[in-house]
Amino acid sequence: MKRAEQVLGVVLLLFAIYIGRESSLIESGAEFGMGPGFMPLWLAVGLGITSAALLVRAVVIPARLFDPAFFADRAGGVRVISLLASYLLAILLMKPLGMPLSLAILTAATMPVFGSRNWKAIALTAILTLFGVYLVFGRWLGVPLPMGVLEEILPIY
Amino acid sequence: MKSSMRNIRIIVLALLAVSAVALAADPAGAASFTPNRPIEFVIFASPGGGSSIFAETVGGIMEKEKLVPVAVPRVYKPGGSQAVGMAYLHEKKGTPFYLGSTSNSYVLAGLTGASKTISHKDFTDIAILAFDEMVLIARQESPYKSFKDLIAAAKGKPKSIKWGGSNVGGSDSILAAMIGKATGVQFNYIAFQGGGEVNAALLGGHIDIASANPTEVMPQFEGKTMRALALAADERLSGLKDVPTLKELGINVTFSTFRGINAPPGISPEAVAYYQQVAKKVMETAAFKKYIADNFMTAKFMDGAQTRKFYDSFADRTGDILRELGVVKK
Amino acid sequence: MEALQQLMMGFSVAVTPVNLLYCLLGTIAGTIIGALPGIGPSAGISILLPLTFGVNPTSAMIMMAGIYCGAMYGGTITSVLINVPGEASSVMTTLDGYQMALQGRAGAALGIAAIGSFIAGTVSVVLLMLVAVPLVKVALSFGPPEYFALMLMGLTTISGLAGGSALKAFLVTFLGLLVSTSGMDAFSGHPRLTFDFTELLDGVNFLVVAVGLFGIGEVLYTAEKTLKLEFVTTTIKNVWPTREDWRLSWMPITRGTFIGFIVGVLPGAGGTIASFLSYATEKKFSRHPERFGKGAIEGVAGPESANNSSTGGAMVPLLTLGIPGSGTTAIMLGALMMFGLQPGPLLFQKNPDFVWGVIASMYIGNVMLLIMNIGCIPLFVKILKIPNSLLMPLIIVFSTVGVYAVDNSLFDVGLLYVFSIVGYLMRKFDLPPAPLVLSVVLGPMVERALRQSLTMSLGSYDIFYTRPITLGLLLMAFAVILWPLIGWIRQRRRTGTAGS
Numbered sequence: 001m002k003r004a005e006q007v008l009g010v011v012l013l014l015f016a017i018y019i020g021r022e023s024s025l026i027e028s029g030a031e032f033g034m035g036p037g038f039m040p041l042w043l044a045v046g047l048g049i050t051s052a053a054l055l056v057r058a059v060v061i062p063a064r065l066f067d068p069a070f071f072a073d074r075a076g077g078v079r080v081i082s083l084l085a086s087y088l089l090a091i092l093l094m095k096p097l098g099m100p101l102s103l104a105i106l107t108a109a110t111m112p113v114f115g116s117r118n119w120k121a122i123a124l125t126a127i128l129t130l131f132g133v134y135l136v137f138g139r140w141l142g143v144p145l146p147m148g149v150l151e152e153i154l155p156i157y
Numbered sequence: 158m159k160s161s162m163r164n165i166r167i168i169v170l171a172l173l174a175v176s177a178v179a180l181a182a183d184p185a186g187a188a189s190f191t192p193n194r195p196i197e198f199v200i201f202a203s204p205g206g207g208s209s210i211f212a213e214t215v216g217g218i219m220e221k222e223k224l225v226p227v228a229v230p231r232v233y234k235p236g237g238s239q240a241v242g243m244a245y246l247h248e249k250k251g252t253p254f255y256l257g258s259t260s261n262s263y264v265l266a267g268l269t270g271a272s273k274t275i276s277h278k279d280f281t282d283i284a285i286l287a288f289d290e291m292v293l294i295a296r297q298e299s300p301y302k303s304f305k306d307l308i309a310a311a312k313g314k315p316k317s318i319k320w321g322g323s324n325v326g327g328s329d330s331i332l333a334a335m336i337g338k339a340t341g342v343q344f345n346y347i348a349f350q351g352g353g354e355v356n357a358a359l360l361g362g363h364i365d366i367a368s369a370n371p372t373e374v375m376p377q378f379e380g381k382t383m384r385a386l387a388l389a390a391d392e393r394l395s396g397l398k399d400v401p402t403l404k405e406l407g408i409n410v411t412f413s414t415f416r417g418i419n420a421p422p423g424i425s426p427e428a429v430a431y432y433q434q435v436a437k438k439v440m441e442t443a444a445f446k447k448y449i450a451d452n453f454m455t456a457k458f459m460d461g462a463q464t465r466k467f468y469d470s471f472a473d474r475t476g477d478i479l480r481e482l483g484v485v486k487k
Numbered sequence: 488m489e490a491l492q493q494l495m496m497g498f499s500v501a502v503t504p505v506n507l508l509y510c511l512l513g514t515i516a517g518t519i520i521g522a523l524p525g526i527g528p529s530a531g532i533s534i535l536l537p538l539t540f541g542v543n544p545t546s547a548m549i550m551m552a553g554i555y556c557g558a559m560y561g562g563t564i565t566s567v568l569i570n571v572p573g574e575a576s577s578v579m580t581t582l583d584g585y586q587m588a589l590q591g592r593a594g595a596a597l598g599i600a601a602i603g604s605f606i607a608g609t610v611s612v613v614l615l616m617l618v619a620v621p622l623v624k625v626a627l628s629f630g631p632p633e634y635f636a637l638m639l640m641g642l643t644t645i646s647g648l649a650g651g652s653a654l655k656a657f658l659v660t661f662l663g664l665l666v667s668t669s670g671m672d673a674f675s676g677h678p679r680l681t682f683d684f685t686e687l688l689d690g691v692n693f694l695v696v697a698v699g700l701f702g703i704g705e706v707l708y709t710a711e712k713t714l715k716l717e718f719v720t721t722t723i724k725n726v727w728p729t730r731e732d733w734r735l736s737w738m739p740i741t742r743g744t745f746i747g748f749i750v751g752v753l754p755g756a757g758g759t760i761a762s763f764l765s766y767a768t769e770k771k772f773s774r775h776p777e778r779f780g781k782g783a784i785e786g787v788a789g790p791e792s793a794n795n796s797s798t799g800g801a802m803v804p805l806l807t808l809g810i811p812g813s814g815t816t817a818i819m820l821g822a823l824m825m826f827g828l829q830p831g832p833l834l835f836q837k838n839p840d841f842v843w844g845v846i847a848s849m850y851i852g853n854v855m856l857l858i859m860n861i862g863c864i865p866l867f868v869k870i871l872k873i874p875n876s877l878l879m880p881l882i883i884v885f886s887t888v889g890v891y892a893v894d895n896s897l898f899d900v901g902l903l904y905v906f907s908i909v910g911y912l913m914r915k916f917d918l919p920p921a922p923l924v925l926s927v928v929l930g931p932m933v934e935r936a937l938r939q940s941l942t943m944s945l946g947s948y949d950i951f952y953t954r955p956i957t958l959g960l961l962l963m964a965f966a967v968i969l970w971p972l973i974g975w976i977r978q979r980r981r982t983g984t985a986g987s
Contacts, residue, residue: 008916012658019665019680026679033941036672036679039934043665050658057654070915076711080911081711088397090887102615103887107880113710116876123959125877129884141520141534143892144197144232157195168728203894204533205821213825233533235894238671244685269676271688319943326676347631347942348673350935353811353820357754360808363630363943372824376809376831452824484676 517557751800759884
């Protein structure tokens with residue numbers, strides 16, 4: 001974690017520098033008081049200073065005060081990454097397949113991550129998610145869900 | 158799991174194919190158009206504002222009076238000074254089952270660069286139905302009893318009058334700039350978040366003047382908390398008989414909020430004609446007339462071509478002002 | 488006793504079977520929708536608004552008031568049970584409420600929240616009735632400089648909220664404020680830090696940040712640990728707070744009620760700042776501030792009372808002036824206009840049956856909500872018994888749809904997932920999430936008020952010390968900053984003398 005915290009400090013510092021550079025391109029003065037660029041610029045400076053302090057702290061403090069590794073165990077890391085991958089998949093599918101279907105897929109993909117190995121239960125939950133989201137949000141609450149390929153089969157109006 | 162996934166995919170594909178065939182079987186090129194599926198009425202703003210009241214009213218009339226044979230669900234796509242909703246409608250290219258609700262910000266979004274790639278020119282114009290006038294207001298205790306007082310006080314003292322309104326680049330700021338230009342007065346324009354905040358600041362005496370649609374402030378006039386100074390319309394309003402127009406005061410400025418309907422690009426002329434007929438019928442209903450009267454608006458029908466012409470001249474007029482305000486880079 | 492007479496008339500309007508039904512429908516629908524992660528009062532009302540069309544204005548307003556209050560109660564449920572605030576105003580509830588749930592005291596947390604909300608809700612309606620008119624004058628005297636001072640006071644208390652490292656709290660606050668600057672700048676009309684995303688022109692919605700950091704971020708963290716969230720479920724049946732809980736909570740509820748009402752009356756401030764000031768106040772007043780963030784019941788009782796009390800407060804400018812005091816009442820105002828009813832200064836005179844009917848139904852709604860919530864707590868708490876393999880996907884699904892439903896925007900859904908990663912990393916690095924959400928909410932308000940003030944004064948800073956309320960609030964803000972410092976110095980001196 002010591003290394004990770006150093007990386008965090010560096011990343012935040014670079015982020016602050018980038019935002020500061022972007023903001024410095026925006027007018028920071030105005031006729032009265034301050035312009036649009038004033039706040040972002042000085043906030044970026046603030047973020048830069050605090051993240052530099054974090055970096056220094058992460059270098060100075062002895063390693064034994066940190067957790068030994070970023071992921072406590074390998075399996076945990078795999079679970080997090082597979083969850084992130086399913087988010088990515090879901091967001092990519094949301095427009096073409098529609099929200100209910102992509103959320104059903106997301107449900108089916110995440111249940112095993114949380115330890116379910118019962119395929120029947122997973123399939124059932126996914127199907128319930130599909131229809132539940134469609135009926136509750138699309139039909140009952142009238143949320144204009146993107147329906148994608150299902151638009152003609154499950155109309156929301 | 159794998160095979161079941163594949164099965165699902167096959168089912169989905171099959172359904173997709175069936176629906177595609179069903180769509181293709183539609184009499185697309187038929188001479189007359191009648192919608193056979195719900196018409197989504199897109200509002201480029203959040204619920205609660207003027208655009209939303211317009212769209213809810215017009216959409217409701219279409220449904221209730223059976224002017225269209227299908228439902229007209231209202232769909233809110235707020236964000237990006239209307240640009241997000243515009244982008245959404247633009248994506249529906251060629252599909253005649255979507256309508257949009259237009260107002261000043263719709264044209265302004267294309268000018269200010271809020272909408273980078275699309276402007277009002279990229280849509281099919283259906284019609285303009287009404288105009289919402291703008292009235293200049295001050296609080297009751299204000300030393301400025303009339304617009305003349307205000308101008309007299311402001312002359313020679315630049316930035317002494319505090320004018321509150323929505324964001325710079327929006328309708329309020331454009332009206333302030335137009336009046337400033339016509340009278341030679343420099344107002345101190347202060348941007349607020351939405352009409353509620355502006356009205357609160359005006360009532361609290363933190364700003365001197367603001368502009369509003371009459372319906373928003375009519376109760377304040379009745380309650381004698383605010384007074385109307387002038388109207389930015391061509392003629393006086395029947396509900397505000399004793400409020401002079403700017404023109405009467407010798408200031409050649411008119412400005413109002415239009416309320417119109419547009420559609421995605423590339424829809425058939427038959428569909429356009431159909432929706433124009435529907436818009437006309439909406440305007441003839443008692444419910445629409447009541448809406449116009451209740452909100453102190455002016456009903457005026459403009460067909461597609463007139464609407465486009467109006468938008469273009471509106472864009473010309475406001476474009477110069479926006480450049481002067483520094484919102485649009487020269 | 489004119490008010491009493493009119494209230495009686497109000498009750499005669501409110502207890503007609505039709506209106507009672509709408510009130511009940513509103514409170515139930517509000518609670519359910521508020522309990523869905525990601526959907527709070529304002530999204531709830533805008534989603535449920537169409538249900539009220541075709542109803543007469545009084546019944547519709549009664550229903551909307553029911554939805555408003557119900558959603559406030561409902562938002563608490565998810566905050567306590569699964570750490571997902573339904574609204575910015577329930578962010579503070581997650582801090583201690585969720586910890587209480589982990590310790591098996593979910594029932595007590597929900598119980599005290601319901602009771603506190605009931606007391607606060609009822610008192611705020613009484614206040615609304617009695618002092619609406621004089622109070623609104625005071626509220627109007629709040630101009631941009633006063634708001635700036637108030638928001639600044641809010642900001643200065645942020646870093647004190649999070650336990651742990653002050654450096655990290657500051658870092659997170661800067662990050663949150665930076666996020667809040669994204670969008671179209673109202674004063675110049677120029678976009679800034681939008682990276683060419685049209686969707687960012689209106690800025691980042693705090694709800695996306697809140698649900699991302701707390702809700703889905705927590706899901707990711709749970710996934711890594713895989714350990715089932717260790718809810719102690721043995722004492723879950725104890726809904727009614729203990730005598731000790733009462734002793735600790737009655738003052739926070741009282742203070743929260745007044746803080747909430749006063750802040751609620753100020754147009755634009757609303758429940759978030761109310762709940763947040765209440766939490767900061769309780770932490771300051773507490774003899775054991777170190778218990779906060781670790782399941783202190785005061786940390787639930789105070790903010791929950793404050794945010795419910797702010798609903799009564801927010802109705803003051805709406806009903807007396809026709810000016811919405813919060814995002815939710817702004818939507819209600821629009822709805823009323825759709826019914827052809829324009830609230831304004833004469834509403835009390837012109838439509839007394841409407842105003843008093845709504846006020847009376849708010850009393851009734853609060854009673855309904857108390858009974859419903861206390862009765863249903865054992866049921867709600869069962870959520871915790873759902874296995875993780877089902878609960879976690881459900882949280883993801885509801886959060887996704889909930890965030891989408893706010894602006895019907897897929898972009899927000901993507902942003903939600905991004906903030907869930909941020910939330911997960913923050914959890915890993917022990918960075919406190921609450922300051923980030925709050926600074927996203929407060930940031931734009933502070934900046935706007937500051938720049939409005941300076942435009943008003945033509946650039947002169949005199950405006951901040953020549954106005955008495957502004958000066959008072961600013962001094963309080965400095966006191967908030969200096970207080971811990973003084974405490975620290977005194978402590979050092981004491982240990983110093985003890986050492987010598």
